[in-house]
Structures are given as structure tokens and as C-alpha cells.
Amino acid sequence: MNFNSYTFFIFFAIVLAFHYSPFSWKTKKLNLLFASYLFYAAWNPPFVALLVLCTLTDWYAGKGVVSSNTKSKRLTFLLITLFVNIGMLTYFKYANFLLENFIYLLGLMNIHYNPPKLDLLLPLGISFFTFQSLTYTFDIYRKKNEPWPSFLDFALFVSFFPKLINGPITRAADFLPQCKESANAQKKQIAFGFFLLFLGILEKTVLADGLLAPAADALFNESGAPDMLSAWTGTLAFTGQIFFDFAGYSTSAIGVALCLGFNLPQNFKYPYAAVGFSDFWRRWHISLSEWLRDYLYISIGGNRKGAVRTYINIVATMLLCGLWHGASWTFVAWGGLHGLYQIIEKYLRTVIPESKIWKNNFVQIFLGLITFTAVSMAWVFFRSESFHQAFTIIRAMVVPGNGTFSIENYFTMLTFSITLLILVSHWMMRERSLYQVIHEMPWWLRSVIISVMLFVIITCSGEDRAFIYFQF
Amino acid sequence: MRLFISNFKLMGWGKSWLLALVISLFALCSLEIFWRANGHQPNIVDDQRLWAVERNKVGKSSNEIVLLGSSRMQTDTSIKLLKKDLPDYSIVNLSADGTCGNAVLYDIAEDESFNGKIIIESTPECLLFGCDPDISQQFYVDYFAKSYNLNEAINRHIATCMQKKLTIIDPYLNLIKVIGKIIVQKEKRIPNYVTTYENRTRSVDYTKTDTSNQKVERVAHAEERYKQLSTRITSELIAQNITRISEAVGKIKHRGGDIVFVRFPVSGEHWLVDQKYFPRDFYWNSFLKKIGVDAIHFKDIDEMSKLECPDTSHIDFRDKDKFTRILLVELLKREVI
Numbered sequence: 088m089n090f091n092s093y094t095f096f097i098f099f100a101i102v103l104a105f106h107y108s109p110f111s112w113k114t115k116k117l118n119l120l121f122a123s124y125l126f127y128a129a130w131n132p133p134f135v136a137l138l139v140l141c142t143l144t145d146w147y148a149g150k151g152v153v154s155s156n157t158k159s160k161r162l163t164f165l166l167i168t169l170f171v172n173i174g175m176l177t178y179f180k181y182a183n184f185l186l187e188n189f190i191y192l193l194g195l196m197n198i199h200y201n202p203p204k205l206d207l208l209l210p211l212g213i214s215f216f217t218f219q220s221l222t223y224t225f226d227i228y229r230k231k232n233e234p235w236p237s238f239l240d241f242a243l244f245v246s247f248f249p250k251l252i253n254g255p256i257t258r259a260a261d262f263l264p265q266c267k268e269s270a271n272a273q274k275k276q277i278a279f280g281f282f283l284l285f286l287g288i289l290e291k292t293v294l295a296d297g298l299l300a301p302a303a304d305a306l307f308n309e310s311g312a313p314d315m316l317s318a319w320t321g322t323l324a325f326t327g328q329i330f331f332d333f334a335g336y337s338t339s340a341i342g343v344a345l346c347l348g349f350n351l352p353q354n355f356k357y358p359y360a361a362v363g364f365s366d367f368w369r370r371w372h373i374s375l376s377e378w379l380r381d382y383l384y385i386s387i388g389g390n391r392k393g394a395v396r397t398y399i400n401i402v403a404t405m406l407l408c409g410l411w412h413g414a415s416w417t418f419v420a421w422g423g424l425h426g427l428y429q430i431i432e433k434y435l436r437t438v439i440p441e442s443k444i445w446k447n448n449f450v451q452i453f454l455g456l457i458t459f460t461a462v463s464m465a466w467v468f469f470r471s472e473s474f475h476q477a478f479t480i481i482r483a484m485v486v487p488g489n490g491t492f493s494i495e496n497y498f499t500m501l502t503f504s505i506t507l508l509i510l511v512s513h514w515m516m517r518e519r520s521l522y523q524v525i526h527e528m529p530w531w532l533r534s535v536i537i538s539v540m541l542f543v544i545i546t547c548s549g550e551d552r553a554f555i556y557f558q559f
Numbered sequence: 560m561r562l563f564i565s566n567f568k569l570m571g572w573g574k575s576w577l578l579a580l581v582i583s584l585f586a587l588c589s590l591e592i593f594w595r596a597n598g599h600q601p602n603i604v605d606d607q608r609l610w611a612v613e614r615n616k617v618g619k620s621s622n623e624i625v626l627l628g629s630s631r632m633q634t635d636t637s638i639k640l641l642k643k644d645l646p647d648y649s650i651v652n653l654s655a656d657g658t659c660g661n662a663v664l665y666d667i668a669e670d671e672s673f674n675g676k677i678i679i680e681s682t683p684e685c686l687l688f689g690c691d692p693d694i695s696q697q698f699y700v701d702y703f704a705k706s707y708n709l710n711e712a713i714n715r716h717i718a719t720c721m722q723k724k725l726t727i728i729d730p731y732l733n734l735i736k737v738i739g740k741i742i743v744q745k746e747k748r749i750p751n752y753v754t755t756y757e758n759r760t761r762s763v764d765y766t767k768t769d770t771s772n773q774k775v776e777r778v779a780h781a782e783e784r785y786k787q788l789s790t791r792i793t794s795e796l797i798a799q800n801i802t803r804i805s806e807a808v809g810k811i812k813h814r815g816g817d818i819v820f821v822r823f824p825v826s827g828e829h830w831l832v833d834q835k836y837f838p839r840d841f842y843w844n845s846f847l848k849k850i851g852v853d854a855i856h857f858k859d860i861d862e863m864s865k866l867e868c869p870d871t872s873h874i875d876f877r878d879k880d881k882f883t884r885i886l887l888v889e890l891l892k893r894e895v896i
Contacts, residue, residue: 088710092710092714093713093714093717093718093721094710094713094714094717097713129708129709129710130708130710131708132708208705274572274573275572278572278573278575278576279572281576293735297733297735298735495743496743497739497742497743501739530571530572530574530575531574531575531578533571533572533575533579534574534575534576534577534578534579534582535579535582536579537575537576537579537583538578538579538580538582538583538586539583541579541580541583542583542586542587543734545587545727545728546587546590546727546728546732546733546734547733547734547735548733
């Protein structure tokens with residue numbers, strides 16, 4: 088069920104009506120749990136079983152970790168939950184990828200093996216809910232948290248529908264305490280929640296699908312070589328599209344949760360105003376980068392074992408980050424490129440002395456533009472169907488040439504205008520937050536903004552497309 | 560982890576939302592009135608979900624007629640008239656523009672619940688290359704099998720109800736596209752000459768559009784395509800398709816159903832190009848004879864062959880009832896219905 092679908096609005100109206108009826112808090116949580124399963128079942132009912140499996144595994148693994156008196160037993164319970172969660176993810180998401188690579192390797196040894204491709208349907212949001220659920224057992228294993236006393240709360244944490252399919256990846260430690268007391272939102276929270284819901288829909292349907300997707304498709308759906316301007320147009324269009332698509336979902340998810348009185352983590356903080364790549368990952372998909380930092384990067388040693396090992400750990404984390412996004416080597420390359428960017432940045436920080444000049448506004452903007460350009464070029468690998476396509480586009484971006492096709496001027500104008508708007512708005516909002524800006528605004532100006540949003544959503548929505556991150 | 564909201568002190572939200580709703584409602588109503596005053600009408604968006612709503616009806620009635628094929632079936636046939644003249648039948652329209660009905664035919668052949676009649680609008684191109692990915696309806700078949708569910712159905716029904724009432728949600732009148740057209744082509748949006756209905760048929764009013772360019776483009780496109788396709792024809796390909804279609808037809812007939820292939824009218828140069836690359840005798844008559852299936856060709860029916868296709872490929876909505884009646888008479892004569 089998409090946030091921008093008619094059925095979601097009917098569903099959400101019913102959920103809100105139940106949530107604000109005079110039931111006990113426990114009944115309301117049961118309603119939310121039922122609603123969350125229904126939300127997931129609306130896509131494919133049998134896969135609700137995966138949610139239940141994930142819930143039961145981490146619930147009992149958490150209990151097992153605490154009740155174990157030896158380190159090895161504790162580790163066994165952690166490995167069980169890792170085996171189930173990562174196993175589920177591997178089977179549904181990576182089975183065909185692994186098989187293809189296995190066949191390729193055999194081919195190199197002149198062994199011709201041709202098994203049929205597995206006809207697997209990827210369960211929506213599996214990468215998100217498995218990672219969320221794992222935080223619970225991980226934190227208990229690291230003695231950061233105690234097992235939660237209520238199974239109902241835990242089940243709701245794993246399946247809470249606003250964040251279930253596309254995040255933000257919420258940690259048990261952030262969500263579960265909110266289940267303790269009645270989470271009835273104040274009226275102004277509901278009002279702001281709806282504002283966020285519609286803002287997210289606007290980002291997705293109008294900015295991502297309506298304005299930018301056609302130019303991105305015009306580049307990436309073609310098989311030939313683009314000219315230089317078209318290569319940049321399509322790449323910048325995708326750079327904007329993926330931001331609005333994903334940030335739009337997160338914004339809506341946060342808004343929906345807020346209407347129900349729950350506070351979810353911030354997932355994007357104006358990433359295209361980042362200065363440097365570490366800064367970018369503190370602003371882009373924050374909930375994933377923090378998850379990878381805390382549960383993967385630090386676990387494999389982080390920066391505690393010298394410079395070389397730190398670089399290796401960064402690259403390993405970013406390669407897995409790429410693989411998390413999709414079962415293809417182009418995603419791995421995208422992650423590897425970001426790893427490389429971070430190593431270069433880290434190295435430069437060690438050789439270039441601290442100076443006031445780096446804090447100068449113009450220098451910051453210049454460095455920000457370099458970051459943005461490098462990030463945009465990395466998106467080429469993320470979006471391309473193959474390395475051949477990616478290298479063709481990258482070559483066209485850096486080597487002037489005529490190409491075999493070009494993108495219409497109208498799309499070029501539109502893309503460059505929107506890119507400029509994104510950069511200016513992200514830069515202006517760099518150190519601020521949305522609710523701060525909205526809070527400072529006169530009430531009538533908010534009205535104008537909301538009405539423009541509603542008008543534009545209804546009259547300018549693009550072709551109906553699934554959220555890009557649904558496939559992850 | 561930093562949560563999204565802290566120190567929540569937002570004031571005046573009630574007033575903000577109330578005024579916003581009034582302003583947006585006023586703006587949307589004004590735009591709706593503006594479009595209608597300029598001759599625009601609500602239109603249904605024909606997509607895979609709407610196709611699946613129709614597909615879901617197959618096998619639900621003991622007396623059913625399923626229409627297959629491409630855009631000609633959608634534009635030339637009046638389901639309203641068929642329903643009026645055949646009140647005991649349920650009519651399901653599974654044709655889809657720009658594609659061939661082969662994949663759907665094979666899908667229905669496997670559907671044990673279906674034992675009705677199929678009228679398939681086809682061409683030699685479809686008979687031979689109907690399963691090529693760019694013109695196959697497999698995309699619809701897969702969507703129905705894997706993704707269509709109650710949620711999708713409800714969503715689509717609500718969308719249809721809204722699209723029947725409002726012009727402002729018609730993608731043709733999407734403001735981004737409208738403004739883009741003004742900027743790029745310096746042209747304002749003229750009323751759409753194609754109207755799509757809930758049953759997925761269409762009415763094309765060729766008086767609202769300049770057909771001279773369309774004629775040239777269609778013929779040129781057909782010629783270029785046929786030229787490419789003709790190089791791929793082999794006796795193996797023909798035999799493969801005859802076998803596959805025969806099997807599907809056999810399964811349908813075995814369950815008590817029936818099927819008829821119909822070549823819908825094309826005009827002028829389009830027909831000449833068709834004949835040049837796919838001569839009727841070989842690619843229609845003898846092909847379908849080998850399959851052993853009933854076939855109707857517009858050239859064999861005097862009244863049908865006289866119908867004019869303003870764009871060389873589809874008939875105007877004013878001739879729709881006439882065409883449907885001629886087709887119906889022919890079907891009754893052949894005892895298909």
C-alpha cells in the first residue's frame with residue numbers, strides 16, 4: 088500500500104479513528120499491530136509470515152542472550168538471529184545473484200552448468216525490517232539494553248506500518264520506550280504529521296516522478312552513448328529523483344507516525360549541501376549509515392586498529408552498504424566508490440593542515456559542489472543496468488562528444504533549474520530543521536504552502552511509479 | 560539517534576489547515592471549470608490495473624465473450640452495442656493498444672474456468688511476432704498473476720470513479736505537461752480527441768485532430784517495422800507459431816469454447832504496405848487454415864471494407880456502431896455466437 092494511494096487514505100482514516108477512540112492503550116497497540124500486518128498483507132498476504140518469523144526469532148534470541156551464563160551461549164543466540172534474518176534476506180534477495188556468479192565462476196573453469204533461474208518474489212521492505220529487528224538482539228548482546236517486557240510492544244516495533252517497508256530504520260531502543268505510555272498525539276502534532284505526509288507525497292509524485300524521472304529515464308533507458316549535456320542532464324535528474332523519491336517516503340513515514348503519536352528518527356538532513364563524504368553520510372539515509380557504523384563498522388574494528396585497517400573497514404562497510412541496496416555488482420561498485428571517496432577525504436585530512444580558510448563560506452560552497460558532483464557521478468553506477476552503460480555515461484560526462492542520442496532541451500532546462508533549486512534550498516537549510524522553519528512561519532503563510540502542495544499534488548502528479556527503495 | 564521532533568511548540572495549525580483546504584478547493588474547482596469551459600472532458604486512464612479488473616471477470620459467467628487484440632479492438636468496437644444486442648452475454652475487453660493478444664490468448668487457454676467465446680483482432684505481424692517483448696501483452700498477464708490483489712482492485716475502482724468525474728486528474732491535463740507544451744511547442748492543450756471508457760474501449764474523434772501527419776507517420780512506421788520483421792521470417796518461425804496458436808485454440812475448443820480471428824479494417828497506403836510485406840493469402844488465409852480456426856477478414860465483407868480509417872489504422876467513433884453491427888452479423892452468421 089503506497090502512501091500516495093487511495094486505499095492508504097481509507098486505511099489511515101480507519102486506523103486514526105480507532106487510535107483516537109476511547110480504548111485502552113493495550114487495545115490501541117493491538118489495533119496498530121493488526122493494521123500493520125494488514126498494511127503488509129495488502130501487497131502479498133503470505134509474506135506476513137516472514138514478519139512473524141522475524142519477530143519471534145529476535146524476541147526469543149533476546150531472551151536467550153540474557154539468560155545465557157557463558158559468552159559462547161550468548162554468541163550462539165546472536166548467531167541464530169543473524170542466521171535467520173540474514174538468511175531470509177540472502178535467500179529472497181541474493182539467491183539469483185549468487186547463483187549467477189557461481190555459474191560464471193564455473194564457466195571460467197570450463198564447467199557449463201545451467202540451472203533454471205529461481206522465480207523468487209522479493210518481499211517488500213525485507214532489508215529494512217530485518218535490520219530493525221536485529222538492533223534489538225545486538226543491543227542486548229552488547230549489554231546496552233535489557234529484553235523488553237512486552238511481546239506486543241516488540242511485535243509492534245518490528246512491524247509498525249509507517250516505517251515497515253522503506254524505513255527510517257528505527258532502533259528498538261528508540262521505539263520501544265514510546266510504547267510504554269499512551270501515544271496520543273496532540274492536535275498540532277497531527278496537523279504537522281499531515282503536513283509531512285503531504286510534503287512527502289509531493290516530493291515523490293511531483294518532483295521525483297513528474298519532473299525528474301522522465302529526464303533520468305531518457306538517459307538510463309537508452310542503450311546508446313549520450314552527448315555530454317545529456318549525460319549530465321540525466322545524471323543530475325536521477326540525483327534529484329532518488330533524493331525526492333526516498334526522502335519523500337521517509338518524510339511521509341515520519342508524518343504518519345507522528346499522527347499516531349510516535350516519533351521516528353530523522354533520515355535525511357539536506358544531503359546535497361554536504362561538505363565532504365563523511366558529512367554526506369551523516370545527512371543521507373542517516374538511519375542506515377548509523378546502523379552500519381554501529382553494528383558493522385565498529386564491530387569489525389572501526390578506526391581502532393590503525394590507518395590502513397581503518398581504510399579497509401571503511402571500504403568493507405561501504406561495499407556491503409552497496410550490496411544491501413541491490414543484488415548487482417553495479418550497486419557494489421557504487422558502495423565501493425563511496426568507500427574510496429571517504430578514504431581520500433580521510434587521507435587528505437591527515438596531510439592538509441587545519442586552517443581558517445577551510446571555514447570560509449566560498450571555500451565551503453566550492454567543496455560542497457565537489458562533493459555533490461562526485462556523489463552525482465556515483466549515482467550513475469547505482470542507476471545503470473550494467474557496467475558498460477555506466478562507463479559509457481561517465482565517459483560522456485567527462486569527454487566531450489556528439490553521442491548517439493540527446494535529451495530534449497526542455498528536460499535539460501528543467502533538470503538544471505531543479506538541481507539549482509535543490510542546491511540552494513539544501514544549502515539554506517543546512518544547519519536548520521524543517522520544523523524550526525515551519526514553526527517560525529506566520530500561520531497564513533503555512534496555509535498558502537499547504538494549499539500549493541495540495542493543488543500541485545492533484546494537478547501535477549507524474550506517472551504512477553513504485554518507490555525506488557521498495558526494490559531494496 | 561536523533562528523532563525527528565523535539566520541543567514541539569507549533570501554533571495556529573488549525574487555522575492554517577482550514578484556510579489551506581479552502582484555498583486549494585477553490586483553486587481546484589476553478590481549474591476544473593476552466594478545463595471544461597475549454598472543451599475538455601473527464602477521461603479514464605487505461606493502465607495495467609484497469610486491464611486486470613477486466614481480466615478478473617474472465618470465467619465468472621457461463622456466457623462470456625472475451626475481446627482480444629490491440630488498439631483497433633479498443634477503438635473500433637462498441638461494447639455498449641454488443642451488450643445491448645447480446646444481453647445474455649458478459650463482455651470482457653482485454654485488448655490493449657500497441658500490443659498483440661497472443662500472450663493473453665495463451666493465458667486464457669490455460670484458464671480452466673473459461674469456456675466462452677474469444678474474438679481476437681489480429682494481423683499477420685501479430686500471428687508471427689506477437690510474443691516479441693516490445694509488442695507482447697505478457698506484461699499484463701504477469702501483473703495480473705503476480706501483483707493484482709484486493710488492494711490494487713479497490714485502488715483502481717476508486718481511481719476510475721474519480722477519473723469519470725474530474726478533468727483535473729487526467730494525465731493529459733497534467734499541469735507539468737501542459738506548461739511544458741506551452742514552453743516547448745508554444746501550443747496550448749487542445750481537447751483530447753481520444754476518449755477512454757471504463758470498459759477500456761475508446762472513441763476517437765478525428766475531426767478534432769489533423770490526420771495528415773498521422774497518416775504519413777503510421778505508414779512510414781509500419782513500413783520500417785515490416786521491413787525489419789520480414790528478414791526474420793523462417794519456415795521454423797511459422798511452424799512454431801502455428802503449433803502454439805493451434806494448441807491454445809484446441810484447449811479452448813476442448814472446454815466448449817470458441818474463437819474467431821478477425822482482421823480489422825485499415826485503409827489506403829497502410830493496406831498496401833501490409834500486402835507488400837505480408838501478403839494476405841500466405842500470412843492470413845493459409846496460416847489460419849493450418850490452425851483450423853474461423854477467421855473474418857475485412858476485405859471479404861463489402862460493408863466493412865468500405866469503412867474509412869482517417870489515420871489509416873482506426874475508424875472514427877461515428878462508424879463504431881456500424882462496424883460493430885457488421886461484425887456481429889458476421890459472427891451470428893458463422894454461428895460463433
